[in-house]
Amino acid sequence: MLVNQFLLLAALLFCIGVYGVIARKNAVLVLMSIELILNAVNLNFIAFALRNGNADGHTFALYIIAIAAAEVGVGLGLVLLIFRNRRTISLDDLSEMKG
Amino acid sequence: MVAQNIGFTIIAAMMIIGALRVVTTSNVVHAALWLVVVLAGAAAQYILLAAEFVAVTQVLVYIGAVMVLFLFGTMLTRSRIGRDSGLNNSYAKLGIPVAVVLFAAMALALSESFGTEKLPSDGSIVTTQQISDQIFGPYLLPFWALSFVLLAAVIGAIVLARKD
Numbered sequence: 001m002l003v004n005q006f007l008l009l010a011a012l013l014f015c016i017g018v019y020g021v022i023a024r025k026n027a028v029l030v031l032m033s034i035e036l037i038l039n040a041v042n043l044n045f046i047a048f049a050l051r052n053g054n055a056d057g058h059t060f061a062l063y064i065i066a067i068a069a070a071e072v073g074v075g076l077g078l079v080l081l082i083f084r085n086r087r088t089i090s091l092d093d094l095s096e097m098k099g
Numbered sequence: 100m101v102a103q104n105i106g107f108t109i110i111a112a113m114m115i116i117g118a119l120r121v122v123t124t125s126n127v128v129h130a131a132l133w134l135v136v137v138l139a140g141a142a143a144q145y146i147l148l149a150a151e152f153v154a155v156t157q158v159l160v161y162i163g164a165v166m167v168l169f170l171f172g173t174m175l176t177r178s179r180i181g182r183d184s185g186l187n188n189s190y191a192k193l194g195i196p197v198a199v200v201l202f203a204a205m206a207l208a209l210s211e212s213f214g215t216e217k218l219p220s221d222g223s224i225v226t227t228q229q230i231s232d233q234i235f236g237p238y239l240l241p242f243w244a245l246s247f248v249l250l251a252a253v254i255g256a257i258v259l260a261r262k263d
Contacts, residue, residue: 001103001107001220002213003218004214006218007213011202011206015199016115016122018194020121024187025188026183026185033121035165036118042153046148049148050149050218051218058153061153062156065160065161073168074259078259083176091188
């Protein structure tokens with residue numbers, strides 16, 4: 001197995017996730033796209049851990065999984081709050097911060 | 100080696116199709132279910148890369164917990180169950196050139212720097228014991244920080260979502 005096949009797969013997943021973040025309007029779907037990006041990063045960490053023959057990549061992958069779980073929890077809490085106040089989770093309607 | 104490459108190709112194709120469906124489908128619940136395909140594929144790739152503990156954690160945390168959170172989020176925000184045409188921005192097409200250029204740049208850089216370098220086939224297997232030695236040894240401080248982040252996230256989610 002080549003190193004590059006895993007890295008290219010991760011890069012492709014990352015780019016699909018970036019497209020999702022740009023293109024989606026529904027906040028839950030944007031969070032899902034962020035999960036795609038985080039998974040691509042994890043795949044890179046594990047591939048490099050095997051290439052370099054140490055456990056550092058595994059450790060960081062586990063940390064990223066934990067951070068992702070926390071991020072989804074807080075993110076969905078925010079989305080719920082926005083939905084309760086605004087009756088919508090369309091990100092285009094949240095435009096108070098424009099100058 | 101050939102069997103591993105065939106396995107990689109099948110799983111990778113599955114993951115790419117799943118990821119594309121996540122960002123293009125017009126149904127929030129379907130997007131969540133396609134995301135399960137991608138996450139399970141990632142777990143399979145971890146096993147292919149000899150990282151069993153991370154693969155099991157991926158299945159437990161992502162497919163188990165995060166996915167349930169997403170489905171609850173879909174349910175509680177009363178997203179339309181079924182087709183919904185209002186999921187994309189008006190400038191969604193802008194994302195395609197951005198993603199393509201980004202991938203071209205990364206693919207160029209990766210093939211320049213790694214070329215046809217092979218993964219070591221007889222590399223030492225990383226055991227769960229080694230991972231725990233790392234977590235409770237040199238990486239103890241990030242582990243503490245992470246514990247506080249998780250605690251803050253739990254409390255924050257309760258505070259945010261509580262009815263008052």
